[in-house]
Amino acid sequence: MGKWFPKLYDLVMNPLEKYKFKKIRRQLLSKAEGRVLEIGSGTGVNFPFYQHADQVDAIEPNPLMSKRSGKKVKKSKANIQTYIVGAESLPFADNTFDTVVATLVFCTIPEPQQALKEILRVSKPGANILFFEHVMLKQPFLAKAQDILTPFWKKICDGCHLNRDTLGLIKMFDFTIEDVHEYYKGLFLTITCLNNK
Template sequence: MGKWFPRLYDVAMKPLEKTRFNKIRTELVGEAKGRVLEIGSGTGVNFPYYKNAIRVDAIEPNPLMSKQALKRIQESHVPIELYSASAEELPFADSTFDTVVSTLVFCTIPDPVKALKEIRRVSKTDAEIVFFEHVRMDQQVLGKAQDLLTPLWKKGFDGCHLNRNTLEVIKESGLEIEGVDSNYGGLFLTIKCLN
């Protein structure tokens, strides 16, 4: 993990956050209720959006990202506990969470299949599991460009796979998909599921 990526992440994402991402986060994160697990909380960009959660347990394996997230915990409307953990080995008991939130993180998880198994394990039956992720585009030329850029991109951007087909991985996980919305021509998807 490079030191520059966490420092520049918020600055690089600011134009997207001010446009469509703000609306998406308001809807997805704002609706999270009960005890919430956030996967890969990064710099804590979601923290101010939580309105209906009783509490949020947020995991983030990158200590530099977590350090930046600490100031956003102050802006939150709900209690947030930050853990240094990976999605593949969640430090929580079975059937703990009412809602799981994952935004722009599944591209970086080394083993997304294992992570989804863990998410299902720690989620209650019928828990809501929501994703906002970038994916490999269906458009042939753009998808191929993502494939070609991914090896270099992973090295520079904290392990991000530009071409990960996260929707397909979720479909194969056993989660019940309730809805999928496409944003930016299919580059970003919001996916709402039930455990």
Template sequence: MSHVFAKWYDFFMNPLEKRKFKQIRKELLSNATGCVLELGSGTGVNFPFYNNEVEKVTAVEPSKHMIEQSTPKLKQSIVPIEIVQAGAEELPFAANTFDTVVATLVFCTIPNPGKALLELKRVCKPEGKILLFEHVKMENHFLGALQEMLTPAWKKICDGCCLNRKTIELLKLHNITITSVQKYYRDLFVYIESVNKK
């Protein structure tokens, strides 16, 4: 991920964060408990929202530039957070390590989301929580087709971000049990609570 993209990410996302995303993140992360793995922690926007139900957060991020942007936000957290530079497809952790896995606006950029889900399932404890907030391909035929058309150019502009990911279908394909889904902005964004059945 480029230094320029990392530097300006928060600036461009700020209008959405202020309007709606902040509340969504707070609600999602209020369900996190125990030892938490956050995939693709980016600029650390989630760090201030973890509560006392969380013992520790291990934040995984492949981009050193994003890690640099996230470091100042460590001071805003009330729980210990360790940042590890790694990709979601090869997590450097033992099986059944984490009580909760969190990913917010991440699966759109992971090069191999199927492999990442297998790793997520491996490191998450049986019956562990999987909490996601993602943007996905829309159900509306016209808008979904537009996303397909725009994705190649969008990936180049936004460092690999895919507008057309079918994340809910991917979860079901990998036998992750979805317990709750909330949709926002005409189902462009989805809030997903799920459980790791092994």
């Protein structure tokens, strides 16, 4: 993981966050209640939107990204605890969380199927699982372009896969998908699920 990526992330993403993603995040995270697990919390961009959470356990494998979230932790209304850990091996007991949140992170997780297994394990039966992700496009030409660009993109964007079919992966596991909403011609999705174990 390069040192430059965490430093530039907020600066590069700020226009998108301010004018496009802020509304999406606010709407999705209004459903986050009780004890919440956030997967890949990055620089803490979600932290201001936790209005109904009793506690947020936020995991992030990149210590430089996590360090940059410190100010947002202090400003948040929610009680937030951060952990330097990956999503594939979560340090929490079975059936711990009422809600799990993953936003713009599944593209970078090295073993996304293992991460989904862990989410099922640590969340309670019936827990809300909330995703906001960019995904592989349905249009064949554009999907092929994503395939071609992904090796280069992974190198400059901290392992991000442009061509990951996150919705397809979710459908392989015990999630009840309640709602899928497309943004920007299907490049971004919000996916609201329940743990169906």
